[in-house]
Amino acid sequence: MGARELRTLVEGGSFFEGPRWHEGRWFVSDFYTGTVRTVDPATGAQEVVMEVPGQPSGLGWMPDGSMLVVSMNDHTLLRRSPSGEVTVHADVTEYCGGHLNDLIVDGQGRAYVGNFGFDLMEMADPAPTTLVRVDPDGTARPEGQDLWFPNAMMIDGDTLIVAETFGGGFSAFTIAADGSLTDQRVWGQIAPRVAPGSVAEMLPNLGYAPDGATLDAEGHIWAADGIGGPTCRIAPGGEIVDEIELPEDLAVFACQLGGEDGHTLLLCAAPDFLEVNRRDAREAVLLTTTVEVPAA
Structure with missing residues (x-):
């Protein structure tokens, strides 16, 4: 545990987030340059494919090949068509407390999007929030309840799993035929939940x-x-079964499995997550390592 070789693929970012493996390339958002980029998995060569002045985050693709991109500050989902045209897919401001954040898109083109629930960068008091489901026609509805900073999401069959950053674990839902989320439950509790309070x-x-x-x-x-802390492999229920340590001057804030055989783990790393420190710095890196079990 923790002894894998780490390789630097990209240097000089502001704060990388939302990594995805898609059509033989990595896609990643860079918060404070306001760009979505592709990254060649062999050379690290980058190409800016979209500019998002409102700060990009989660990425996903609809069945027609359109890319959905979270614009964090204005609480919108942007849609980039395969030809490159960018439109507003949905404005979900009424359901957001704080920044819009990560997303996942299912096989029907429905997007599930998380939000901070509060203004983290201004150190407002944390508060629970919901997910937002955006249907292919752009209609938005809240889903779930009492989620503490819903973050990364994964779909496993008819189950949607969501990380609760301020909840110390993962919650799960059953995805109904109409896309609504039912049977909210604990998927894995890694650390005990803490009492609500200030940041x-x-x-x-x-x-x-x-x-x-x-x-x-x-x-x-x-x-x-x-x-x-270290990037961890977590079993259903919340047990940590493996971990990857980083140098003391870096922390990982997102990761994604990909590569041609699915065994590459991409790590989005930076010294910290604070906007005041990251906005003008260019210290974020993309690291890769190889793991034994491939992507789902």
């Missing part, structure tokens, strides 16, 4: 704060720890 009171006691995450073929989850 200063909650953060030091979280124990583990699951951030960006990815599902493997054995139904386990690789998850970044938003408070700087």
Whole structure:
């Protein structure tokens, strides 16, 4: 555990998030340059494919090949057609507390999107929130309840799994035929839930704060720890069964399985997550390592 070789694929980002493997390339959002980029898995060569002034985050694809991109600050989903035309797919402001964040798109083209629930960068008091389901026609509806900073999402058959960064674990839902989320339950509790309070009171006691995450073929989850701990492989129920340590000057905030054989784990790393430190710095990196179990 923790002894894998880490390779640097890209340097000089502001804050990488939302990594995806799609059509033989990595896609990644870079918060403070306002760009969505592709990355060649062999050379690290980058291409800007979309500019998002409102700060890009989660990425996903609809059945027609359109890319959906979260615009965090204005709470919108942008849709980039295969020809490159960009339109507003949905404005979900009425359902957001704080920044819009990560998303996942299912095989029907329905997007499930999380939001912070509160203004993290201004250190407002944390508050629970919901997911937002955006149907292919752009109609938005809230789903779930009492989620503490819903973050990365994964779909495993008819189950949607969501990381709760301020909840210390993962919740799960059953996806109904119409796309609604039912049977909200605990998928895995990694650290005990802490009592609600201020950010200063909650953060030091979280124990583990699951951030960006990815599902493997054995139904386990690789998850970044938003408070700087190792990236961990987590079994259903919440047991940590493997972990990857990073150098002391870096923390991982998102990860994704991909590569041609699915065995490459891409890690989005930076010294910290604070906007005041990251906006003008170019210290974020993309790292890769090889894992035994491939992507789901």
